[in-house]
Amino acid sequence: MMPARTLSARFNRLFVQGCCASVAIFSAGCHKAETAPAPEVTVQAAQPHQGSISEQITADATLTPLAQAAISPKVTAPVKKFYVQRGARVKAGELLATLENGDLSAAALDNQGAYTAAKAGYDTATQATVPEDYSKAQLDLTQAKANLDLNQSIVAARTQLFAQGAIAGRDLDTAKAALVQAQAAYDIAKQHFESVQKTSNKASLESAKGQLDSARGKYLGAQAQLGYTEIRSPIDGVVTDRPLFAGETAPAGTPLITVMETSTLIAKLHIAQVEAQQLSVGTPATISVPGMDDPVDAKVSLISPALDTGSTTIEVWLRVDNPKNALKAGTPVHASITGRAARNALLIPIEGVQTAADGSKYVMVIASDGAAHKHPVTVGIQSNKEAEILTGITAKDSVITTGAYALDDGTKVKVSAAGDDKPEAGKGGDDK
Numbered sequence: 454m455m456p457a458r459t460l461s462a463r464f465n466r467l468f469v470q471g472c473c474a475s476v477a478i479f480s481a482g483c484h485k486a487e488t489a490p491a492p493e494v495t496v497q498a499a500q501p502h503q504g505s506i507s508e509q510i511t512a513d514a515t516l517t518p519l520a521q522a523a524i525s526p527k528v529t530a531p532v533k534k535f536y537v538q539r540g541a542r543v544k545a546g547e548l549l550a551t552l553e554n555g556d557l558s559a560a561a562l563d564n565q566g567a568y569t570a571a572k573a574g575y576d577t578a579t580q581a582t583v584p585e586d587y588s589k590a591q592l593d594l595t596q597a598k599a600n601l602d603l604n605q606s607i608v609a610a611r612t613q614l615f616a617q618g619a620i621a622g623r624d625l626d627t628a629k630a631a632l633v634q635a636q637a638a639y640d641i642a643k644q645h646f647e648s649v650q651k652t653s654n655k656a657s658l659e660s661a662k663g664q665l666d667s668a669r670g671k672y673l674g675a676q677a678q679l680g681y682t683e684i685r686s687p688i689d690g691v692v693t694d695r696p697l698f699a700g701e702t703a704p705a706g707t708p709l710i711t712v713m714e715t716s717t718l719i720a721k722l723h724i725a726q727v728e729a730q731q732l733s734v735g736t737p738a739t740i741s742v743p744g745m746d747d748p749v750d751a752k753v754s755l756i757s758p759a760l761d762t763g764s765t766t767i768e769v770w771l772r773v774d775n776p777k778n779a780l781k782a783g784t785p786v787h788a789s790i791t792g793r794a795a796r797n798a799l800l801i802p803i804e805g806v807q808t809a810a811d812g813s814k815y816v817m818v819i820a821s822d823g824a825a826h827k828h829p830v831t832v833g834i835q836s837n838k839e840a841e842i843l844t845g846i847t848a849k850d851s852v853i854t855t856g857a858y859a860l861d862d863g864t865k866v867k868v869s870a871a872g873d874d875k876p877e878a879g880k881g882g883d884d885k
Contacts, residue, residue, distance in 0.1 A: 493867040496856030498819055501801045501848050506841050508731070508792035508834045514722035514740070516773070516784045520688045520714035526552060527681040529705045532697055537710070539695055543686045549710050552703060554682035561675035564668070571668035578661035590646040597635070597642035604632040690714040691778075718780055720751060720771040722788050729767035731792040732756055738771050738790040742780060749773060749780070753790065793834050798841040805854045806832060806840050816842075817857040818850045819866060825853055827862045 530552035537549050608628045614620045694711035703709050720740055732753055739748035754772035761768060771788055773780065805816050814832045817825045830845030846852065853866065860866075 493823075493865045494825075494856060494860065495869050496817075496819075496825070496853045496860075496866045498851045498853050498868050499802055499805070500851055501799050501842060501846060503797050503848065504800050504839075505794065505796045506798050506800055506834050506836055506839055507794035509836055510724055510728045510731070510790040510792045512722040512724050512788055514720040514771070514786050514788045516718045516720055516740075516780055516782055516786060518690070518713040518715050518782045519717040519719055519772075520690065522687050522690070522712045523694075523708040524549070524684055524686070524710045524712065525706050525708050526684060526703050527705055528552065528557070528678060529702065530554065530682060531702045532699050532709075533682075535695065535699055537692050537695070539692050541692045543690060543692060543712060545686055545689050547686050548683060549686055549692070549712075550684040552682035552684070554679055557675070557679045557682060561672070561679045564672040564675040568665075568668040568672040571665045575661040575665040579658060590642075590648075594639075594642040594646040597639040601632075601635040601639040604628070604635040608632045684709060686710075686712050688712060688714055693782075713782055715778055715780075715782055716775055718773045718775050718782060719754070720773055720786055720788050721768060722771070723761060723764060723766040723768055724790075726760065726765070726767055728792060729756060729769060732769065732790060736790060736792075738788060740771065740773060741787040741789070742784060743786075745779075748789070751788070795834055795841055798833065799843075799846075799848060800839045801842055801846075801852050802854045803835060803838055803840045805852045805857065806830070806835075807857055816846060817853040817860055818846060819853065819868070823865055823867075824863050825857070825860055825866045 533551045533553050535550045537543060537547075543549065608625075611620060611625045611628045615622060615625045690712040691714075692710060693713045694708070697703060697709060734753055734756065736753040738751045738753060740751050741748050751771040751773045753769060755768075755770035757768040760766065769790070771790070801816065807815050807817070809815055813829060815827050815829045818828045820826050828845050828850070831843040833841035833843045835841070851868075853860070856866070
């Protein structure tokens with residue numbers, strides 16, 4: 454049995470060795486934790502490049518014909534005959550259909566006769582009756598004046614003879630009585646001539662002219678009513694609707710035939726006022742049509758000068774050529790108009806632009822230490838793929854395009870090979 458002092462010394466030696474071992478293990482663990490590398494986030498990055506960019510203003514629209522006419526008869530009558538079918542191409546002025554018009558034709562013939570009679574009466578009044586009345590009144594006045602002059606000379610002569618005692622007083626009195634009668638006849642003839650000249654002649658002409666105009670108006674009205682039974686196209690186009698058949702009654706005011714000009718179509722869309730201010734007539738555009746792989750070219754043909762009161766937007770028309778009638782009126786389409794454009798702009802992928810809580814824009818740039826840092830930027834024109842950066846970065850920066858969302862400033866990042874859009878992209882910004 455060992456002495457108590459020996460046991461105590463051995464126990465102390467073992468205790469000290471255990472403590473030293475524990476301290477060594479603890480120190481080794483702490484040293485390992487301090488030297489562990491920081492975690493890295495895998496991202497994709499790209500370097501800004503110079504290029505051209507244009508803003509695309511998009512909106513939904515519906516194709517409508519450039520011109521359309523829903524032709525309605527002005528008289529109610531059965532359809533006598535159709536000359537066109539649906540799908541037929543017609544010219545302006547072409548006869549499309551006729552309505553039953555026997556009664557209207559008879560009325561037009563009756564009014565034509567009345568007009569012819571009125572015209573003959575007018576010709577008679579202007580070329581015979583009125584000139585004859587005028588000539589007769591003028592002749593009567595001339596004769597009355599001659600008779601008055603004769604009787605005045607007789608009275609003058611007899612007055613001298615009576616003074617010389619060569620004739621009796623009775624002869625002088627007889628001559629004076631004849632002079633009074635001649636004067637009265639002259640006054641009547643003069644008054645009649647002036648009346649014919651100033652009033653009767655003019656009234657007769659106006660009466661004849663009024664009767665002629667009245668008859669002509671009735672005749673033209675009857676002709677117009679008869680013409681309403683001939684349905685003609687007011688425009689060039691294609692017949693798109695013909696709801697009735699021959700023999701059915703066409704009510705006045707109800708469309709009988711619809712013609713559309715579809716060689717050119719209009720896409721009508723509404724956009725914000727700010728976007729409309731960037732456009733002008735002739736601005737290029739495209740429309741995407743369901744069922745067609747490629748977009749169709751178009752141009753701005755009209756920009757409304759006033760806001761739409763209901764939506765406070767601007768109506769814009771896009772003119773679309775349709776020579777082969779491949780596009781159909783009424784088709785819903787998606788329109789894209791080229792707005793602002795910039796050349797030699799500093800561009801990055803649109804995915805690289807982030808939006809802060811306050812609405813400001815920023816990008817995450819990989820610095821030379823391999824960490825991502827937030828750079829506030831001013832964004833200009835944006836397209837579906839790229840964004841123009843006005844301030845905040847340079848062409849030498851490496852911008853994170855994928856993986857930047859919610860990434861803390863200063864986070865170590867590693868650029869994946871898939872994100873290397875450019876040979877130098879994502880290598881820690883050594884070029885900076």
